[in-house]
Amino acid sequence: MRNNRAMSVRPHRIAVLALDHVVGLDLGTPSQVFSTARSSAGASFYDVRVCTPGGRPVRSTAGFQVHPDHGLDLLDTADTVIVPGIHDGTALTSGSLEPEVAEALRSAYRRGARVMSICTGAFVLAAAGLLDGRRATTHWAYAERFRRLHDRVDLDPGVLFIADDRVLTSAGVAAGIDLCLHVIRLDHGSEVANRAARRCVMPPWRDGGQAQYIEQPVPKATDTSTAGAREWARQRLHEPIALRDLAEQARMSVRTFTRRFRSETGLSPAQWLLQQRTDHARLLLETTDLTVDQVAHRSGFGTTAALRQQLRQRIGVAPSTYRRTFHPRAELIGS
């Protein structure tokens, strides 16, 4: 299949279905990512177009009206149909959809088209019945609402995207970029996808899933998780923090704590702590006038040399270079 597609004369046709309250960034994602997928001779593999019900203008969340070139009949000839996220509308509030839109989506799927959603676009596919009995994902902040409306869908809000046969759904917002890159990989292999990713200034794959981005409620004292210990550590990043102290905060043995910590964060306590210290140092370098030495102390690296080594390894630059790039008035600060 890959070779047939790559060699076919006409580009693969993608129809992006914009509904009222469409998320502006999601609407721009397919054309951006797929248009950067080209043969080595520079020919486009994909032809991306936008349609709306009746070809009528729709309002985007980004402060403008979208005037499309096409109506729903674009779905009749599309090889792939993509539904970007929406911020309002009946699909989100009651799980229902205008009958003509639902039927156009179902008919495209029956005809053999691949169907995809970005972010809350999954609510639209679900309202059309296309996710029944399937695994799917959506923006983490909408997972509970999705489950309430669609109990026949096997929702996994912990991943960046899910491919279930010809139906592919992505997590929130930027995860739409990951999904589009994945589809390019399926259709044309990793070399073309990697080139497209570089054009979008995104990695071809991200480590971890949507789970790492989910907002966690503030931990309660009775929690049997390691979240409380993390909060405790975040408030004293300027101090040395031993694994023993962290485990004690969570009232666990070091061994249990380490195991649970890793399963909750995907990192060892030491890796996590180093990341927190580095992030705190970056914040201080970007937004304060503290000297590099003060930043090293406040972020718990102790010495400038230790901070320098960590920044070099993670970002490839020295603290002063980092500040010169990212601090709006770097030249006024002594080092």
Place this chain on the structure above:
Amino acid sequence: MRNNRAMSVRPHRIAVLALDHVVGLDLGTPSQVFSTARSSAGASFYDVRVCTPGGRPVRSTAGFQVHPDHGLDLLDTADTVIVPGIHDGTALTSGSLEPEVAEALRSAYRRGARVMSICTGAFVLAAAGLLDGRRATTHWAYAERFRRLHDRVDLDPGVLFIADDRVLTSAGVAAGIDLCLHVIRLDHGSEVANRAARRCVMPPWRDGGQAQYIEQPVPKATDTSTAGAREWARQRLHEPIALRDLAEQARMSVRTFTRRFRSETGLSPAQWLLQQRTDHARLLLETTDLTVDQVAHRSGFGTTAALRQQLRQRIGVAPSTYRRTFHPRAELIGS
């Protein structure tokens, strides 16, 4: 300043200036990122609006016309002006700009507004003279053209964004998200910015700069870089590859090779090789019907156990779970 802004009654006003051939994803970025920056009580810190010259419709690269609510007078009262990327127009081709647009931008800057660009939006700021004598960045693929047109700008295409006093520029496409998060961090601190990042399913900071995404020309045999050795390694990922062999390919001592390798990639040869093997395994799990055992061999992990351990550490899942999530027809493949 941070506190004043956070406590002020009216939200910070952001004007997004859309010109003809505006990049759809860039146009959707500011509203998406800034609208997720809210106080703990849920109040918006920013009010994002879109304008065009004369309030006239402009064509986006994403297959639709943009009909804005405002004309250039929106710039008269904006606290921040953002110019998204464009794919065509005189700013890109000859470095010139309609006088009324250039003057509106300069006047906003003189009045004290913060001015930002995303991707090739830097060409617009430069054409208005706002980048003269400043450090700035733009999409890596346009760096050479930018330098040719604007020799008074100190361009650094190796970073994701640059803050030079009140003028901030970002690298290509997705780097616009990083820049908007940075500005939220400057205005309201890291807690608000981290929350916004999670809503966008993006990390609050990315490691490394735009440099890691730049497309490298195919290395020549006479190259004194380590690129040829990397290409050589990529073609035999199924085999064990020793540091000694890599250095030999580049005709360098192990020590010189390691130092140069790190300065070119930001990674040690061993880290890089592990990343390549993991990426190759992910590709095979996502797009082929090979068994997990075959994938482990073809990606050079040798044993399923080694592949399993690496996937767990990097992504937190087992190979079979990974395939079940990302392979369109996972259920048909034996493990």
